[in-house]
Amino acid sequence: MAPSFNEGDWLLFYTGPGQRRGSGLIGKVVLIVKSPELLIVKRVLRINESSKKSGAITYWVEGDNKSGSTDSRNWGEVSDKEIVGLLLFRYHRSAKN
Numbered sequence: 653m654a655p656s657f658n659e660g661d662w663l664l665f666y667t668g669p670g671q672r673r674g675s676g677l678i679g680k681v682v683l684i685v686k687s688p689e690l691l692i693v694k695r696v697l698r699i700n701e702s703s704k705k706s707g708a709i710t711y712w713v714e715g716d717n718k719s720g721s722t723d724s725r726n727w728g729e730v731s732d733k734e735i736v737g738l739l740l741f742r743y744h745r746s747a748k749n
Contacts, residue, residue, distance in 0.1 A: 656681075656716040657693060660745045665737030672738060672741070674709065675699060683737030684713065685728055694723050711735065 657663060665683045672680070676695040684692040694713035710729035715721025724730065 657742060658744075662743040662745065663693065664743070665742045666740050667737040671735075673732060677738070679736070681739035682735045684734050685689065685736050686727075686730075686734065694721075696735075697724075700729055708732070713727070725740070 655688040663689045667683070672700055678698060681693060681695050681698065685695060686692055696711050696713050700712065709732040711732070712724045712729055714723045714725065
């Protein structure tokens with residue numbers, strides 16, 4: 653399966669207050685900060701239900717290209733604080749000939 657986003661695509665993320673949290677993120681594409689130098693784009697698949705009770709919500713995220721993606725299957729769940737943006741839209745630039 654090919655990735656949903658390709659080299660050259662422009663992605664616009666909402667990073668302001670009032671972003672959806674909790675179950676509102678399931679199925680959504682989000683921007684994740686794993687370190688100051690590393691921004692990651694992944695899709696939220698589920699919420700760790702036990703984390704909701706403790707107040708520190710964690711999410712399971714995966715890339716759309718299952719065979720070629722580094723995601724929660726490699727580095728585990730991401731915390732609510734690591735999710736910094738919600739995808740609004742993609743501008744797909746046409747390939748140059």
